[in-house]
Amino acid sequence: MMTRQSPGPDPQKNVTPEGDLQVSGRHRNLSPAQVAAMEEKIRKIEFAISLVLRVGVILSVSVIAIGLGVMFYHHGDYTSITGHASYKTLTSRSTPFPHSLGQLRRSLVHGDGRGIVVLGVFLLILTPILRVAVGVVSFFYEKDVPMALVTLFVLVVLIASFFLAGL
Amino acid sequence: MTPLDFVVSLALISVAAGVLGSLVGLGGGVVIVPVLTIFYGVNIRLAIGASIVSVIATSSGAAAAYVRERMTNLRAGMFLEVATTTGALSGAYLATLLPERFLFAFFGVVLAYSSVITYRKRHEDQLLAVSNDRIANYFNLHGSYYDEAEGREITYKVSGTKLGLVLMYIAGLVSALLGIGSGALKVPAMDGAMHLPMKVSTATSNFMIGVTAAASAGVYFIRGQIDPIIAAPVAAGVLLGATFGARVLGRITSRTIRLLFVGVLVVISLEMLQKGLFP
Known part of the structure; x- marks a missing residue:
């Protein structure tokens, strides 16, 4: 994905139809053997990223499903198709739900479905952040320092956003 | 309507939202916010919190499917995220300074304009063979992908990075301020200003909106806008839908995607104008 578009593994992309190297920031001349080695690395990184994403997504959906199950188990009246219980009482602003890490911890200790x-x-929110983190590592691995620094900056802003929010 | 009906019906709507959101690169929030506020009568603040969750779900769900198709230009996406995340961070703290009605009206007009522009050049991608953009060349933001609908490899060059960065900063700002509209500015910025192919633009936007939304998710969580009973069906449904949408994107022509995008953009801009002018 990101890595296939990098300059290293595909030197053709920096070449104009006339065969001249285009005026680009950096050039790297790699032998066919090096190109093959690079592509092998890139395949591994791609696999790692897709694995991280899939595991993250599946894990978060499973946890959410378990939470919903626990919530419905504890509140039998929620599960009827028709009845007096209304979702409006649950979505009204007065219904409490965890919105700080401390409350989340407490609600998890009590085995509360909402928690x-x-x-x-939370796990779902972490997946894009994890993806950026994997990006930092793989750009450094490819020795693409400018892109690695750009990605690192994005990661720092993301982490700062959680601290600034007061988490 | 009992809580079970609510969860099941919202999950089904969320699947549709995920399919549409991943195809046009706007995220599921486009469908989720109006459905929650109008159909279910949920408070707008909680609906925006659910929208943030749905945007991240679209992004991660679609990404899991795109990985092997090279549709996302991750270099360009990551580069532009510098502006978007900074915008999102500053937006979260500007929220109290700027009048929301003015913002809605202003972006309603901006999006209406960009939907007209996108519609007028709906027929083909305006791809560049050579780029003189020094930033794009330095970071090598150019790319190529295999287009299943056209049955060939498409190579493209990126330009207009400075204008792109400015638009992306605004997109991040809007995302944090209004909770919607971030992808609606990102796709025209990449497709129009930076000459990326339409499908690459929506796929890259899908990647970016997740990262941008994550940058304001902490603030929404602390403010108590992420209600679990709304977030649960939305997250699960959108993830499923987005995975499906991302799989079919390759087979649909750029023209269809662009028309779909224009349709959604018109709806969003009308929604924003309504909130700005007749709240």
Whole structure:
């Protein structure tokens, strides 16, 4: 994905139809053997990223589903198709749900379904951040320093956003 | 409507939202916010919190499917994220300074304009063979992908990075301020200003919106806008839908994607104008 578009593995992309190297920031002349080695690395990185994403997504959906299950198990009246229980009481602003890490911890200790759902949502929020983190590592691995620094900056801003929010 | 009906029906709507959101690169929030506020009568603040969750779900769900198809230009996406995340971070703290009605009206007009522009050049991607953009060349943001609908490899060059960065900063700002509209500015910025192919633009936007939304997710969580009973069906449904949407994107022509995008953009801009002018 990101890596296939990098300059290293595909020197043709820097070449104009006339065969001249284009005026680009950096050039790297790699032998066919080096290109093959690079592509092998890139395949591994791609596999790692896709694995991280899939595991993250599946894990968060599973945790959310368990949370919903626990919530419905504890509140039998929620599960009827028709009845007096209304979703409006649950979505109204007065219904409490965890919205700080401390509350989340407490609600998880009590085995509260809502807390488990919030944990699953948290895992989902972490997947893009994890993806950026994997990006930093793989750009450094490819020795693409400018892109690695750009990605690192994005990661720092992301982490800062959670601290600034007061988490 | 009992809680179970609510969860099941919202999950089904979310699947549709995920399919549409991943195809046009806007995320599921486009469908989720109006459905929650109008159909279910949920408070707008909670609907925006659910929208943030749905945007991240679209992004991660689609990404898991795109990985082997090279549709996403991750270099360009990551580069532009510098502006978007900075915008999102500053937006979260500007929220109290700027009047929301003015913002809605202003971006309603901006999006209406960009939908007209996108519609007028709906017929083909305006790809460049050579780029003189020094930033794009330095970071080597150019790329190529295999287009299943056209049955050939498409190579493209990126230009207009400075204008792109400015638009992306604004997109991040809007995302944090209004909770919607981030992809609606990102796709025209990449497709129009930076000459990326339409499908690459929506796929890259899909990647970016997740990262941008993550940058404001912490603030939404602390403010208590992420309600688990709304977030749970939305996250699960959108993830499923986005995975499916991302799989079919390759087979659909750029023209269809662009028309779909224009349709969604018109709806969003009308929604924003309504919120700005007749709240």
